[in-house]
Amino acid sequence: MTRRVLRTAAAFSVNTLAAAVLFCGTPVSRSQSAGKSDPTFYADILPILQDHCQICHRASGIAPMPLQTYAQGRQWAKAIAGETESRRMPPWFADSRFGHFSNDPSLTGQQIETLVSWVNAGAPAGDPRDAPSPRKWDEGWNIPRPDRVISMTRPVSIPARGDVEYTYEIVPTGFTQDTWVRTSQVLPSSPGHVHHAVIYIRPPESKWLRRAPVGVPFTASSLKDPQDRHDAEWTDSDILLVYAPGSSPDQWPDSMGKLVPAGSDLVYQMHYTTDGKAASDRSAIGLIFNGHPPAQRVLTLQLTNDRFVIPPGLDDFRVEVHGTLPNDCTLLSFLPHIHLRGKRFEYNIVHPDGQIETLLLVNYDFHWQLSYRLAEPRQLKAGTELQAVAWYDNSSGNPHNPDATAAVHWGDQTYDEMMVGFFDVAVPAGMDKQRFFVRKSR
Ligand code: HEC
Known part of the structure; x- marks a missing residue:
């Protein structure tokens, strides 16, 4: 799984966990x-x-x-x-x-x-x-009052029509010490235009997008440097949170958190869609910090297959991807992401005897990109084989299908398709994403 999981789909999408509380x-x-x-x-x-x-x-x-x-x-x-x-x-x-x-x-x-x-x-x-006493809701937030809100520095103008290339904005956190985040929520200012947002953590030593501007929106094609242009679409940076319409905030117990190292930037990757009216968006992320450094660190990983072709007209086309875990971890939650032709999405463990154990089967609805948090987190050993399977309906019987005559490939726009199975795992607090993918020789 190393390569496929590590890579970030140029695409994007979602995540996280839950409105549990x-x-x-x-x-x-x-x-x-x-x-x-x-x-x-x-x-x-x-x-x-x-x-x-x-x-x-x-x-x-x-x-x-x-x-x-x-x-x-x-x-x-x-x-x-x-x-x-x-x-x-x-x-x-x-x-x-x-x-x-x-x-x-x-x-x-x-x-x-x-x-x-x-x-x-x-x-x-x-x-x-x-009557019970009325429930108090903070403006827009579904989480308790955030300790910090980090907004995009500048609003992004969204045109009335057409496809909008992924828009990035690098926002310094100003954190002077390593900071553990146990709860977070993305709040778009124009939710109707946000198809997804992925908020990446860029630690100070990361070379990712170093020549790109800070504090202003940009797209890959606006970057002069070919390496930067390429980088915009590929990163192994850790994800703080993935947002899509209907997705829930991340909420971990105090013994777990996401680490934002001192001096990190947040990189907003925004996919905007148009609806006939020009608009602007300035999304924000609200963070609640752990009381003290937790024992476990949460990493968001992904199972991705970007090499499929969905033939025109088929109403139940299957795409799968699998990989083995390089290290022990605790599986916490799932967030499947596919587009308008997506029908079902499944996460399985393939046991050594070939038996398949289904962990989650989602009857997918593009308009509801929910995360699914295990009621009982699952300990998984290094070597465990995980499988994700997506089914697509590319027939004219699918009312959301933008074009039943098209052979459909991986792509950013919703008329293209994706196949990303995000999942969150907890690992020892001292582990990072790169080290997690180093396999011990056995
Ligand atoms: C996660 C968000 C969410 C939750 C939780 C939720 N709803 Fe909704 N509800 C929506 C949205 C968004 C719509 C608009 C239609 C749509 O997108 O499906 C809607 C639509 C509706 C409608 C209108 C359907 C129509 O005729 O137009 C009713 C009635 C409704 N919800 C009742 C409920 C009830 C009752 C509950 C709790 C038991 C509930 N909803 C929980 C988001 C939610």
Whole structure:
């Protein structure tokens, strides 16, 4: 896996882990104590909305309407019942046959029943004194108040139309000491235009993009130096966080973190898409630091295959990649990235006897690039073979397919395809990404 995993797809995308904290701790519905009486908004519905919906359905959330007040709940009551019964909401795409994930926001059967019987009973308000205290959300952040927010220095202008080449911006952290980050979230200022963002960590000794300008946006083709131009698209730098619409923040326990060495820069790699209206974006990343240096360091690795051709018209085309782990590690989470023709994505362990153990199977939806954090992190030994498999629907039956007559290759734009299985591992705090890929001779 060394080479393939290490390389960064010119492309980009996403990551990370999880709104875990936000979704755990489902309160017991009080309807149980209310006996046979119908559920009410304040006593029974609002707690579910707070815990499972408001992370998106709130003022300044990513969903089109807030679900914070009785009036809002009642207005959307029928749709709430329909969307939750069909399990379209809250969005979650892991096949429940494989794995358990700590950021799974899915409702229990009983919670769905409560919502549906509330709607059937005419969506009664009940007594406001039964309401839980309102949940406080920081403006835009789904994480607690960040210790530091590092914004792009300059906003990027996005044209009304056409493809936009990947845009980079190098932003100094100003950190005078090594800094461990346990929680982070990317906040685009124009979320509708951000197809993905990858935030790389560039330590002071790194030669990556050294001749490129700092603090101003640039694209690979705007760089004069051929080495820089090439470098823009290939790096083995560690990733701080990957963002795509619907992706969740990174949230690690205090015993783990991502290391941002003293004097590092953050390199924003932004993929903007256009929607007919010119705009500008100045994305930011919010960071919460570990209380003290953690025992384990989190690295984001990837399984990538960029050598496929998806023939026109096929509706279930399979692409795979695999590699063996060079060192022991603890597997924490996954973030698959494919484009509009993507259908399913799977992570497996291939055991020495050939048996395949599926760790995650995602029924992929391009508009929801979620990360999947293992409820129980998995210890993996050096030599473990990991496999990622993607399936694509390049037929005219795929409503998202931009062109069912095209043979499709790897490429940055959404009408091209990608095949990247990001995954996060924890390693001893003293290990870095380069050393992780040094194989011990056995
Ligand atoms: C991760 C973000 C997220 C979460 C969590 C979430 N939603 Fe949504 N919801 C959305 C977005 C975005 C839309 C807009 C439509 C779309 O993109 O699918 C939406 C649309 C809806 C709609 C409108 C569908 C229509 O008819 O237009 C309803 C109703 C809804 N959500 C209810 C819920 C309920 C109830 C919950 C919690 C149990 C929930 N959602 C959790 C993001 C979310």
